[in-house]
Amino acid sequence: MKLIATDLDGTLLNSRKEISKENITAIKYAESNGIKVIIATGRSYFDAHSICKRAGISTYIIGSNGASIHTPLGDQISSVPMSKGDVQDIIHCLENHNLYYEVYTNKGIYTFPDKKEILYIELSKASPENPQLNISLLQKDLETLSAQFGYYSVDNYNNILERDEKHYKIFTLSFDEVKRKAGIDSFINMEHLSLVSSGDYNFEISSQHASKGNSLEKLSSILGISPEDVMAIGDSYNDVSMLKTAGCGVAMGNANDEIKGLCNIITDTNDKNGVAKAIYRFVDSYKSVG
Numbered sequence: 699m700k701l702i703a704t705d706l707d708g709t710l711l712n713s714r715k716e717i718s719k720e721n722i723t724a725i726k727y728a729e730s731n732g733i734k735v736i737i738a739t740g741r742s743y744f745d746a747h748s749i750c751k752r753a754g755i756s757t758y759i760i761g762s763n764g765a766s767i768h769t770p771l772g773d774q775i776s777s778v779p780m781s782k783g784d785v786q787d788i789i790h791c792l793e794n795h796n797l798y799y800e801v802y803t804n805k806g807i808y809t810f811p812d813k814k815e816i817l818y819i820e821l822s823k824a825s826p827e828n829p830q831l832n833i834s835l836l837q838k839d840l841e842t843l844s845a846q847f848g849y850y851s852v853d854n855y856n857n858i859l860e861r862d863e864k865h866y867k868i869f870t871l872s873f874d875e876v877k878r879k880a881g882i883d884s885f886i887n888m889e890h891l892s893l894v895s896s897g898d899y900n901f902e903i904s905s906q907h908a909s910k911g912n913s914l915e916k917l918s919s920i921l922g923i924s925p926e927d928v929m930a931i932g933d934s935y936n937d938v939s940m941l942k943t944a945g946c947g948v949a950m951g952n953a954n955d956e957i958k959g960l961c962n963i964i965t966d967t968n969d970k971n972g973v974a975k976a977i978y979r980f981v982d983s984y985k986s987v988g
C-alpha cells in the first residue's frame with residue numbers, strides 16, 4: 699500500500715468543516731513513512747486548496763469530483779470539462795425545474811443572488827411535513843455553501859456561459875423531494891454526463907469521464923502506483939467510483955449502509971477522527987510487512 703486517497707466533507711473534515719489535529723498528525727505520519735496522501739473531493743480545487751493550506755497540508759488534489767487534478771505545487775495535470783452546449787442544456791433544464799444550482803469552473807463557483815430564496819422557500823414548505831429535516835443543520839449547510847473559497851454571485855447565467863472558462867461541475871441542491879427527483883430524472887438518460895450525489899439533498903453533474911475513480915486511476919498511474927496499492931476513504935455516493943478503484947476501500951462510520959457494504963473496512967466517524975484511525979491501521983500494517 700503506497701497511496702491514501704481521502705474525501706473531504708463527511709470524511710477528513712469534521713462537522714465544523716475543519717481538519718482535526720489528530721487527522722493532520724496522521725497524514726504527516728503516513729508521509730514520513732513514504733506513503734502519499736491525496737485529497738479527492740467534490741469541492742473545487744481552490745476551495746480544497748485553501749482548506750488544506752489552513753491545516754498546513756500540501757498534497758495532490760482531485761477536485762470537482764474528478765474533473766481536475768492539481769499537484770501539491772498547484773500545477774494542473776488533468777482537466778475534464780463539459781462542453782458549453784452541455785452546460786447550456788443543463789442550466790436550461792435546472793431553470794425550468796426552478797432548482798438552486800452552482801456552476802463550478804476552473805476560476806470560480808458561480809451562483810445568482812435570487813437563487814438562495816428558492817432554498818429558503820423549499821425549506822419552509824418541507825419542514826412541517828418532514829420533521830426529520832433539521833432546520834438548523836440545513837441552515838448550516840447553506841452557510842457552508844456561501845463560505846466556499848472562490849464563490850461569486852453573477853447576474854444571470856449567460857454571464858457564466860460567456861466566460862472563457864472550463865466548466866467542471868454543476869451542483870444542485872433542493873429540499874423539495876418531488877422537484878429534486880424530477881431534476882434527476884431529466885438527466886438520468888444523458889449518457890455523456892455523469893450524475894452523482896454527495897448528500898441527501900443534492901446532485902451533481904459533470905462530464906461522464908470525470909469521476910473520483912477515473913482521476914484516482916490516472917493519478918496513481920502518473921505516480922507509478924498500482925490501484926491495488928491504494929486505500930480510498932469516503933462516506934458518500936460520489937466516492938463509490940474511487941472506493942471500487944482502490945485496492946482497499948474504507949467507509950466512514952457516518953456513511954450509509956450501502957457505502958459501507960462496498961468497502962473492506964469501516965472506520966470511525968468524521969467527528970471521531972475516522973481518517974486518522976484508518977491511516978494508522980494502514981501504515982502500521984505496511985510497516986510490519988516492510
Ligand code: CA
Pocket residue numbers: 705706707708709896932933934
Ligand atoms: Ca463526502
